[in-house]
Each structure stands twice: as C-alpha cells, then as structure tokens.
Amino acid sequence: MTDLPLEQVRxxxxxxDEGTFDAAAAALHVTPSAVSQRVKALxxxxxxxxxxxxxxxxxxxxxxVLVRFARQLARLEQDAWGELGLSGAGEPTRVSxxxxxxxxxxxxxxxxxxxxxxxxxxxxxxxxxxxxxxxxGLVMAAVTALPEPVPGCTVRPLGRMRYLPxxxxxxxxxxxxxxxxxxxxxxxxxxxxxxxxIQDGFVRRLGHGAASPLRHYVPTSExxxxxxAAGLGWGLVPEAQAGPLLAEDRLxxxxxxxxxxxxxxxxxxxxxSPALAALAGAVTAxxxxxxxx
Numbered sequence: 001m002t003d004l005p006l007e008q009v010r011x012x013x014x015x016x017d018e019g020t021f022d023a024a025a026a027a028l029h030v031t032p033s034a035v036s037q038r039v040k041a042l043x044x045x046x047x048x049x050x051x052x053x054x055x056x057x058x059x060x061x062x063x064x065v066l067v068r069f070a071r072q073l074a075r076l077e078q079d080a081w082g083e084l085g086l087s088g089a090g091e092p093t094r095v096s097x098x099x100x101x102x103x104x105x106x107x108x109x110x111x112x113x114x115x116x117x118x119x120x121x122x123x124x125x126x127x128x129x130x131x132x133x134x135x136x137g138l139v140m141a142a143v144t145a146l147p148e149p150v151p152g153c154t155v156r157p158l159g160r161m162r163y164l165p166x167x168x169x170x171x172x173x174x175x176x177x178x179x180x181x182x183x184x185x186x187x188x189x190x191x192x193x194x195x196x197x198i199q200d201g202f203v204r205r206l207g208h209g210a211a212s213p214l215r216h217y218v219p220t221s222e223x224x225x226x227x228x229a230a231g232l233g234w235g236l237v238p239e240a241q242a243g244p245l246l247a248e249d250r251l252x253x254x255x256x257x258x259x260x261x262x263x264x265x266x267x268x269x270x271x272x273s274p275a276l277a278a279l280a281g282a283v284t285a286x287x288x289x290x291x292x293x
Contacts, residue, residue: 102127102238107286166253168228170231171231
C-alpha cells in the first residue's frame with residue numbers, strides 16, 4: 001500500500017478550506033507553485049483527480065475521502081497534544097457538527113452545555129442532508145435521519161421527533177372548515193425550504209398528491225412556528241414548539257391522533273477522540289430526555 005504524504009494531504013485540505021491555490025499558499029506560508037506541485041503529486045500518487053478547479057475549489061468524490069482523512073488526522077493530533085498537556089494557548093478544541101434546524105431550536109443546544117472545554121462550529125442543514133457534510137469531511141459529527149453509517153463513521157439512534165399538523169384557529173375556520181382530506185391540499189401552507197417535503201408527505205398520507213402550491217418558505221425553525229401561528233398557512237410544527245402555542249390557543253390541532261415522527265440518529269467519525277466521545281455522550285443523554293423513544 002502506498003503511503004499518503006501528510007504534507008500533501010494537509011495541503012489538499014488547505015486548498016479546499018481556503019477556496020483557491022493562492023489563498024492556501026498564503027495560509028501555509030509557501031508559494032502557489034509549491035501548493036500546486038503538492039496537489040499534483042498527491043493526484044499522481046493516488047491515481048485520482050482530487051479537485052475540481054473551480055472558484056472556489058471543490059473536492060471530487062475521491063478528494064472528499066482525503067479531505068475527511070485530513071480532518072480526522074488533525075482531530076487526533078489535537079487530542080494527542082491535549083492529553084500531553086501541550087495544547088497551545090488560545091487554541092481551543094473545536095468540534096464541527098451538522099444539525100437540523102428543529103433540533104437546534106428545541107433540544108440540541110442543551111446537549112452542548114453539558115460538555116466543558118470545547119468550542120463548537122455548527123452547520124445547519126436538513127436532517128435528510130446532514131450526512132452529506134460528513135461524507136465531504138466538512139463536519140466531524142451530525143444529527144441525521146440516515147440510519148446507515150457514512151463510511152468511516154459510527155451511528156446510534158437518538159429517538160423520534162414528533163411533528164403535529166397545526167394552524168392558527170382563524171386560519172382553520174377560514175380554510176379548513178370541512179373534510180380535512182379535501183381542503184388541506186388547497187389551503188396555503190408554510191414550508192421550511194425547498195428541501196422540506198414533510199407537509200407534502202402528510203397530504204399524501206391523506207390520499208392526495210401534495211400540499212398546495214400556495215406556500216410560504218420560512219427557513220428558520222422559530223420563524224416557521226410563528227408564521228403558522230400568525231395565520232400564513234398550516235404546517236407541521238415540532239411537538240416541543242407546538243405544545244405551548246396550543247396551550248395558549250394560538251394554534252389549533254388539525255388532525256387529533258395524526259402526526260409525523262422523524263427518527264434521528266447520531267453519526268460521528270470512527271475515532272478514539274475524547275472530545276467526540278464527550279459530545280456523543282451529552283447528545284445521547286439530552287436526546288433521551290427530549291425525544292420520543
């Protein structure tokens with residue numbers, strides 16, 4: 001097996017992180033020519049094209065594998081220095097995590113408060129797409145709806161997040177006073193973004209093709225719940241957010257006994273990293289308190 005020269009691997013990571021060869025050269029304190037030569041040498045050694053020469057530069061599928069390896073190597077190196085008591089002053093241990101907006105708004109931040117001595121870099125992404133950030137090596141861990149482990153990662157179930165079909169009382173009287181299966185597909189709907197198909201899926205369960213094309217896109221979890229409560233449209237709101245609004249009569253439950261459960265999983269790099277282990281324990285414990293089993 002051919003060894004991977006670490007200098008070349010770290011240079012590849014710098015190019016991806018900085019976006020250009022010139023910026024990577026400045027970050028590494030070498031010339032752009034040296035950066036280009038290292039990347040070309042690594043491509044020759046692996047027999048793969050590793051970068052798309054776009055602006056910004058993007059890794060190919062093979063390049064993403066080496067970028068992930070480079071980030072894992074950096075994580076292990078930082079853990080080793082920390083265990084030796086030689087971490088540099090002003091260099092905190094930083095963990096990057098991809099998490100969906102609804103978890104971020106309802107329970108995930110409480111998990112972070114249980115871990116001391118770490119700094120976090122959070123990437124907000126739909127739970128159906130957070131695993132892609134793991135594959136690309138952009139994050140070390142993710143809350144995801146994917147039960148199959150990403151290559152090089154471990155996976156554990158967290159629990160089920162429940163979504164309730166709700167609307168403002170006045171909106172329900174105006175648009176949904178009758179058979180729900182007939183009226184819901186025609187009523188204005190609030191949608192998180194263009195990746196969000198949970199409302200369409202709920203309408204399909206009622207026997208129709210999709211929710212109404214009269215839709216409002218509100219790409220924040222808190223804003224989404226407030227938009228529904230304000231009467232912009234109906235929507236599926238996380239139980240933790242819907243509960244207080246239902247108790248205040250700001251929301252009306254459209255279909256008692258019907259809901260959508262999304263099973264969430266924790267995936268992380270398969271590394272013996274104290275930082276990742278501590279975070280995984282905190283996330284699992286908080287999820288057990290917050291999500292349905």
